[in-house]
Amino acid sequence: MKDLRPLTKYLAGLGYGSRKEVETAIRRGRVGGLEGCGKGVVGPFENVTFDDEPLDPPPGMVVIMNKPAGYTCSRADGGQLVYELLPPRFLARTPALSSVGRLDAPTTGLLLFTDDGQLLHRLISPRSETEKVYEAVLARPLEGHEGEAFASGTLMLRGEDKPLKPARLEVTGECNARVTLTEGRYHQVRRMFAAVGNHVEALHRTQFGPLTLDGLADGEWRVLDSDEVAGLA
Ligand code: URA
Numbered sequence: 001m002k003d004l005r006p007l008t009k010y011l012a013g014l015g016y017g018s019r020k021e022v023e024t025a026i027r028r029g030r031v032g033g034l035e036g037c038g039k040g041v042v043g044p045f046e047n048v049t050f051d052d053e054p055l056d057p058p059p060g061m062v063v064i065m066n067k068p069a070g071y072t073c074s075r076a077d078g079g080q081l082v083y084e085l086l087p088p089r090f091l092a093r094t095p096a097l098s099s100v101g102r103l104d105a106p107t108t109g110l111l112l113f114t115d116d117g118q119l120l121h122r123l124i125s126p127r128s129e130t131e132k133v134y135e136a137v138l139a140r141p142l143e144g145h146e147g148e149a150f151a152s153g154t155l156m157l158r159g160e161d162k163p164l165k166p167a168r169l170e171v172t173g174e175c176n177a178r179v180t181l182t183e184g185r186y187h188q189v190r191r192m193f194a195a196v197g198n199h200v201e202a203l204h205r206t207q208f209g210p211l212t213l214d215g216l217a218d219g220e221w222r223v224l225d226s227d228e229v230a231g232l233a
Contacts, residue, residue: 002034010045014056015092025050059095062229063113065221066213073102073111082111085219100124100208101184109134109205110213112232123232124184130232131180133207134189138175139199146196147171150179157191164192175201208232 004026011022011031025031033047048055063086067073071082075091082099083091090097093115100112101124114120123130147169149155155164167181179189190200206212210231216222224232 007045013094015089016050057223060116061114062224063221064211064216064224065111066216066218067103067108067111068219069106069108072105073099086221103205104187107203107205110208110211112208126183129182130209131182132205134179135204135206136177136179136189136193136200137202138177138193139201141174142171142177149196150192155192155195157185157195
């Protein structure tokens with residue numbers, strides 16, 4: 001008789017159900033790949049399947065999403081939530097999955113999620129050197145002084161008492177700009193353009209450190225592989 005308690009605990013931690021629900025799933029044959037396991041089924045559960053699918057990654061998982069407009073980066077809010085775009089079991093994982101910082105509801109593009117608390121804090125720390133790249137569509141033509149203001153290291157946002165770290169602005173059209181920054185303050189890009197007398201009409205994040213949205217359509221997501229996670233550290 002195999003001791004299935006470690007596997008049950010592991011699967012419950014990955015959000016496949018409560019321990020009781022997982023026990024039932026095992027009894028009903030929904031969990032496969034146990035044949036090679038000895039009496040003590042203690043992991044790493046590499047060959048285990050659930051409903052004939054490989055298991056989700058263990059803790060340390062990072063998910064990349066191409067966030068659509070209109071979704072909020074919150075677990076409980078009135079409107080549509082980014083978490084609704086992920087499998088419900090991801091929300092039942094322990095440790096919990098959180099978005100790496102936030103994108104405003106109207107902002108689209110690259111959003112990360114992780115259950116790795118240390119990685120999360122490193123990436124959202126004000127000391128983080130990780131570059132984030134945004135494409136902005138502006139209400140009014142650029143005037144030519146904005147790049148210098150963004151790069152100055154002295155630009156102040158309304159209501160704040162610490163200047164922004166230098167950021168890069170590339171003009172990509174009369175009313176279009178690419179902004180590269182390392183911080184992640186509340187509504188930062190929108191407030192930066194407001195500080196230089198403009199208004200952001202649309203905002204899309206295309207890059208987070210080495211990661212891009214390559215191959216991910218609006219609303220799609222995928223789990224990062226271990227090399228991609230290592231590249232974020
Ligand atoms: N800056 C913003 O203004 N909004 C975002 O969602 C991200 C960066």
